[in-house]
Amino acid sequence: MKKLVSIVCFWLLMMGTTYASEFDVQGEIDATEEGGVLIIPPGHYKGNFTITKSIVIKGEEGVKLVALGKEPALRIEQANNVVIENLAFTAKEKAIVASDVEGMKLRQLTIENVHTGIHIQRAKNLSLQRLSVTGNDEHYSKKGNGIAIFKSKDVIVADSKIRKVQDGIYIEEVERIAVHNNSVNNSRYGTHFMYTSDADVQNNVYLHNVTGLMIMMTEHLQASKNKLANHQNLNGYGMLLYDVEHMSLQNNTIVNNRVGIALQKSEIILIKHNDFQMNQTAIEGTKLDSETLVTANQFTGNILTARSDRDGFRLESNYYDNYFGVDVEGDGIGDIPYVAFSSFGQWMVRQPVYQYFIESPSVTLLTTLDTQINKTEQTVLVDDKPRVTMQQNVEKASDIYITQLLVGLLVSISGLWLWRRGMK
Template identity: 45%
Template sequence: MKKLLFVAFFWFALAMPTEASTLQQQIDDAAPGATITVEGEHTGNFIITKPLTLLGEKGAVIHAEGSNPALTIEQTQDVVVRALAFTAKQRAVVVKDAEHIVIKDVRAKDMNIGIQVHRTKHVEIEGAIIEGPEGHYAKKGNGLALFESEDLKIHHNFITNVQDGLYIEEIKGIHVYDNTVSHSRYGTHFMHTDDGLIENNMFEHNVTGLMVMMVDGFEARHNGLRYHHALNGSGMLLYDVKNASISDNQLLENRVGLVMQTCEAIEVEGNYFEVNQTAIEATRIDDASIVRNNTFTGNILTARSDQKGLSLRANTYDDYEGIDVDEDGYGDTSYMAYSSFGQWMVRQPAYQYFVASPSVELLTKLDSQTKVEQQVLVDEKPRIMTQRRETLPRNYRQVIVGGMIVFLIGLLWKRSVRQ
């Protein structure tokens, strides 16, 4: 009898559905538009092909089995995935050939790619926390990888320790806002994506905060780009970009704040360039591009460019030595950001190691006293930097003690003279 019970129990255990098949079975059996509450941990490669909401309870985790994605959403619409954690060797979540997809408050750690989207319309990714594995970024994938899709809203995500925080290629209509990306190669990387808007993001401790390449129509505003110190690092780099607006950003403590290469019709306005090694570097820029109404403080070099030059207008410079006699808010003499050393550094980046050396400072001073035939890097009407003087409260105790010390020193000196 015991033997029969053992055999029956054995076959019953084999017939029990696994954890993975249970969740997939729920997905397969659910009516379109249903909500599935996910509890506990599940291992497998789950697929959604119908309108559905997947809602995780506290502690709900989906582990990918093998190298396939933990969750795939394909050939469907109206899918919501919320409050789930994922682990995967390669990709945590893949979305392809779908519409109206919302991914919110998910977590992915130690995967190669966090969320990957292909050929999908109307996507919102909000509140994701994505952290890549340890190691060099060249061996990692991207936090969010977005391809050939339309109408995307990417906001309030935190991404760190990946190759590119957001890799964006061939997207029509994308709004990237209120994200934080750190310790990666590029914070955000735009490729062949026209008319994108990126605002209110924080990029820090990457190689380059924002990389924009081969784009016609782009706007970056109210972003923070700071602490990009690598040899080839920069806060923001534009390459082969046309018709872009760069406004009201803060570029702080970067090797180069803003790099522009082979660009046309770029407006750089209202930004704060603070404590960068070089604030702006420009090569092969057209005459329609302009840098105006920006503030430059604490930068070693304000700007450097190739011989075609860069148009500077009505910016504020902390090293401007002119005066404003008529008090109209503008200097009475022009500001020259030209630096022969800066020009050399464009061609020989290794020269940056001599920045702030006594010889370079002397050379820069001589530049300011020399009229340059080519009117490169000259702001004809610089704004005057308003300086606020604060009157410090007097420390009377310190004054009294100091006076007593001076009095005693005087007495001792008199005694020594008499003796």
């Protein structure tokens, strides 16, 4: 019986292998009419395949294209409306290379153990969705990018997972791009923008990279509802902006980074409604214009809230957990300005071991002296209207008091009614 089972299993294995080897992928691509659909049956197919026409290629479960040598597994050139769906790839160098394409869609692809996942240049109306790209364990200098897009227009990269590459999503000279709902971890940069305009970065998760978002020589970019956490390397940043214009950062969560957001040589930056938690330095700025505004953010558990060069940047109506002022009027705004300066914090970001002395009497005294006598720093990084927790507590307390009043009134009326019934 065991011998029979072994023979059957061997026969099935051989049939599967023969089935895969007899299916000529390139021949079938060439034979499919313009705009047609090609279904690839299960199997591993070795080769370097090329597409030069409109075609839809879908893989059944278990299809993998394996590149031979250093050429890509799949090359797409001068073709419109190409759709590649439900395939797996592996390659020594690049898995997919596309040039001079329009209307291309890459969906539900798995790319593993590659130097570079997807390399695209000169594309229009490009959609990359539900991709999984995993690089290798080499040093960053020996890796390529997960997804790289050059000189293209109208692009969406969404719902993808990328790890162990150099830059998760590298974008250069692209006009109008949406980067939504992706996750990038254990890479150098999560998403790297260069010379790009009109970008929307939303609902992405960047964890354990050197830097989550690297944005350089770019304009008109919006980043919202992203999470950037655990970028603690020597040169690690949750987000770094260099030579950026007209950028809005709103509703992001920035946690446990060496520097939460670094701004360098940038103009007209709005940082609003973000949550900065447990960063060594929450915001760092140099060579900024007077239009850069940090407002309505929450700073909790950071060693240093902000530091800058002499010009600084504007702080307005933020909440700071190390603000010690009072709110006599009860309007939720502190009665004395918040000065974002800490001698001890400056030392601690350079020598993290000093964190063991936080809240010691000497550090508390030093912090108090900073806010009272450090006149040079009070010309920059000052929030004249800091928000305080009292406003939040008052709102919550008022809700509680009203509820308690209504419940108490109801109980009293019920008790009085029951007492009068008992008296009768």
